[in-house]
Amino acid sequence: MRYLSLLLFLGLTACFTPRETVQTEPDIPSVQTQAPDATAKIEKKPKFKAYGEVITPEAETDEGLFTVHHVGEEYYFEIPFSLLNRDLLLVTRIAKIPAELGGGYLNAGSKTNEQLVRWNRVGDAVHLTSVSYSSVADTSLPINMSVQDNNYAPVVMAFKIATFNPDSTAAVIPVKELFVSDVQAISGLSKRLRKEYEVRSLDKDRSFISRMASYPENVEVRHDMTYAANDPPSNARTGTISMQLSQSMYLLPEQPMQPRLYDERVGWFTVRQVDYGSEALKADEKRYIKRWKLVPKDPEAYARGELVEPEEPIVYYLDPATPEKFRTFFRQGIEDWQEAFEAAGFKNAIVARDAPSRAEDPDWSPEDARYSVVRYVASTTRNAIGPSVVDPRSGQIIESDIIWYHNHLRSYRNRYMLETGAANPSARTLDTPDAEIGEMMRRVISHEVGHALGLPHNMKASYAYPTDSLRSATFTNTWGLASTIMDYTRYNYVAQPGDDGVRWVRMLGPYDIYAINWGYRYLPEARSAAAEKDSLNAWIAEKQGDPVYLFGGYSSSDPSAQTEAVGDDPVKASRYGMKNLRIVAANLADWTTRDGEDYADLEELYGELLSVWSRYAAHVTANIGGVYEQLKTTDEEGNVYSHLSEKEQAEAVDFLNEEVFSTLEWLMPERIVANIGPSGIVQRMRRLQSRQLNNLLDADRLLRMVENQALNGSAAYTAPEMLEQLRRGLWADAMEGRSIDGFRRNLQRAHVERLTELLNEDAEDATDIGALARAELSAIARLARSAASRYREGIVKYHLQEVEADIEATLTAK
Incomplete structure (x- = not known):
């Protein structure tokens, strides 16, 4: 039996030839004058070119983190195998920017993307992948497998290996295509900007690599990109947006620094991670502060x-x-x-x-x-x-x-x-x-x-x-x-x-x-x-x-967290500021004009003076409906949020009526307004004051006041109280039968317009704001009707009659 088994085994072995050893015959030519040599080897074309064929003697080479080459029209990265699968940081910045791109919020040096990347070899290619550390779990934990499976790294681009360096420790890949193609991961144009400027496509014929350099810890690439656009931000006739981008690839430490946990009570920039290996019964978001690594020598x-x-x-x-x-x-x-x-x-x-x-x-x-x-x-x-x-x-x-x-x-x-x-x-x-x-x-x-x-x-x-x-x-x-x-x-x-x-x-x-x-x-x-x-x-x-x-x-609702402010009392600080600004306005022409020069400096500084005035006003407005925020943990006494007192808010409205919603003759010195333009100061003042009025009558501010009343009852400074106090200030001239100048008439129209907007905006939400706006418009209509009878024919009377008619039309339509 043992002998029979051996025979069967030998027979099967003789019948089976492993795939690797099977020889296939070459195709037989139609005319053959000589029998082929059975011992001749079939020559195969090498899979990769020799290093010297790719990186020729004419190559411009720079050595560093990895070697970069410029050969003719192509650029190459020579990536050591030791850097494969290492974490690198790829930072995209705008190096040169066209005028007006981004509406002033972008400039040369602006960062448009930052991502962790890795080079990986896949067969005969090297892939550049974008890796996220936003979701993590300790590699020793089973859940880490799920984190990896559910956060698969996207491939930015694949590069066919052209050759290997002479000692076969690095792969050489052509990379020009990465920097002259419209690759979103390293682009300088966001989706928003592409839509805004109606960008159609990247013109590769007008896009090129301008320089490439390698340093011990990073590689830098500059490349110029030209896009066809229907509505470019500048040089519109060209139908083109051209910009130069900087790509910086940094080698990160093999062993990351020990991070420090963020606490919101001490301000720091942070990185965020969701830790799925946390003991918390949830995907635990952790934030670590951004800081340099400092270790004492001793x-x-x-x-x-x-x-x-x-x-x-x-x-x-x-x-x-x-x-x-x-x-x-x-x-x-x-x-x-x-x-x-x-x-x-x-x-x-x-x-x-x-x-x-x-x-x-x-x-x-x-x-x-x-x-x-x-x-x-x-x-x-x-x-x-x-x-x-x-x-x-x-x-x-x-x-x-x-x-x-x-x-x-x-x-x-x-x-x-x-x-x-x-x-x-x-x-x-x-x-x-x-x-x-x-x-x-x-x-x-x-x-x-x-x-x-x-x-x-x-x-x-x-x-x-x-x-x-x-x-x-x-x-x-x-x-x-x-x-x-x-x-x-x-x-x-x-x-x-x-x-x-x-x-x-x-x-x-x-x-x-x-x-x-x-x-x-x-x-x-x-x-x-x-x-x-x-x-x-x-x-x-x-x-x-x-x-x-x-x-x-910065918080729009917290008066203690305003930009450009000083001191712990916004009303007092802004009174001091306005007092000083009166002196500056009266002397600005003397301080900024020079013999033989035009009024360009005066015009520029006057515009900025109006901005300073606006900031002082806004600091006070923040008190109204204001809510202090003091960040705390659960073991600390007191509340995180607290409303300002009635007294503080009422004082703020008094300030606005006196300093902001009055006729501002001092802010319009003749030596300025008569030298910077032929007209327009009345409308400029209307826009200036209306902006502050609209800020005061902000829907979110009013809702905070309604909520404060609901929570604190009679202790609260209520929205109806504020609106009445404001009305008595804005319409005081009409109530007392005094002349109403053009600046005040403009502000009164703006008041009615804003209340009408609040009424219309609240039609869908159906909050108390609609009722408040309706009540105020009704009160103003009654006031205008009563006041109009005190004036003879003229612009003031017509203004009041128009106000009443407009309000009645609005309320009737609603």
Whole structure:
């Protein structure tokens, strides 16, 4: 039996030939003069070209993170196998921008996308995939498999391997197609902009790679893109939008930094992740703060409380294009933060250096990810920005460039004159002294560096200081104008003529020191983000209840979190501001006109003066229907939200009736309005005042007041009370039979128009706002009917009769 089995096995083996060893005969030619050599091998074309055939001697090559080549019309990446499956950050920015693109909200340097990517080999190709860390789970947990399956990484583009480097440790791929195709993942045009400008397509014939460079930790590509568009933002006749994009690919640390958990009571920029491996009975959203990795050189000395230098300090290089006279101020603006880092235990944690010259370091480049740079940009843009590149896995800031646009000098000169000129003689000129403009630039740089360190705007900081304290030289020179430089408290517009020695310009404050310590103090004993939480909470608890250490972003409903405000009493601060603005308006022509020059500067500054007036008015309006927000955890006493008192809100309406809804002769000096245009001041004032009126009669504001009454009853300042108080102010002339000038008539029409809009808008929602608007319109109609009888024939009488007729038509239609 055993012998029979062996025979069967041998027979089957003889009948079966593995697929790999099967030989197929070549096709037999139709005419064959000689029998083929049975031993001859069939030659096959190599799958890949030789390296020298692809990367020819004419190639322009740059070595770095991975080698890049330019050969003829093609560009190649030579990607080491060691970088396959490594996490890299791809950041897309607009390097050169057409005029008016984005309506002023985009500029050269604006980031349009940031994504984590990986290079993966798939057979004979290399894929570029976009990987998300928004959903995570520890790799040791079973649920991680589900996270991976439900967050499959999309392929941005696939590249056929052209060759391998000589020692076969890297794949060479052609990449031109990535940068001259309309790839949404790296585009500079969002869907909104494409729709707005009616973009039809990318013209590949007018799109090209302009440069490519490789550095030790990043690769940079510049490529110009031209789109066909029906309605481009500028140069409309061309039917074209052209822009240059910058693609920056950064190698991220192989081991991510230990993150630090975010607490909303201390403001930080953050990265978000949904942790499916959390013990919480839900997909647990976690936020980690954005910060640089600072580790003390001498941990033992650090633990003893000594100031210790970090292993790798934060270094900012000054752009060689920075004017020499401003370099000192830029250095100071950067190194002002050293005091805050000392509170966190680090000395020399942040330093400023001049960029090396070509002779000193011919390879130095601001595009090298190892260098953070304060760039000075020749541009008409009035702005400065402090962006950073962040590892989305941990929140670690990898690199940052502060951008100062040259024309921002003009913004600060103008605001300095308008907001401090009444009490500050040195601000009363178009030629602001270098030392003073330099001080302003220093503080702008500090503000932008603050962003690059991880700090967002803190609009509650201005509310931390008593308004009258800002008139004190001792107080302002010790504490500044707000508790942080991250507020938009640029100038001291409260100080009055005679308040000698006060500080005019913002500076770092105690909140900055507190926040940097909270975010950067090294906690080696905590081996996880969760293990740090008790320490972080304790530091917040130490400052509990102190307004100096509160955080809050801008809120339209919270009067303590307004932009461009100063002091803890908006009504008092705006009264001081309006008082100063009267002096400025009366003298603006003298301060801005020069012999032999036109009135362009006067016209520009007058427009900005009206904007300053509007801000002062809006700060007061925020009190009405205002709700204070103070962020708390459940173990802290008190409520998070509380309405303003009746007294505070009523005082705010009184201010508006007196300062905002009156005829503003002082805001229209003849020397200004008679020299900047032939007409239009009446309509300009109508728009100016109507905007403030519409802000006051905002539907959300009225709903908050209705809710306040529902919750707090007689203690609340009610919407009917506010509307009556406003009506008595706006229509006082008619009620008393006095003449009603053209400015007041315009404002009365705007009042009726806004109430009519509220009535119409509420038709679908059916809230109390419709009833309030109807009641007010009825009261105004009765008032107009009664008042019209007091006037003889003329424009005032006709105006009142028209008001009554319009309201009656509206109410009848409803």
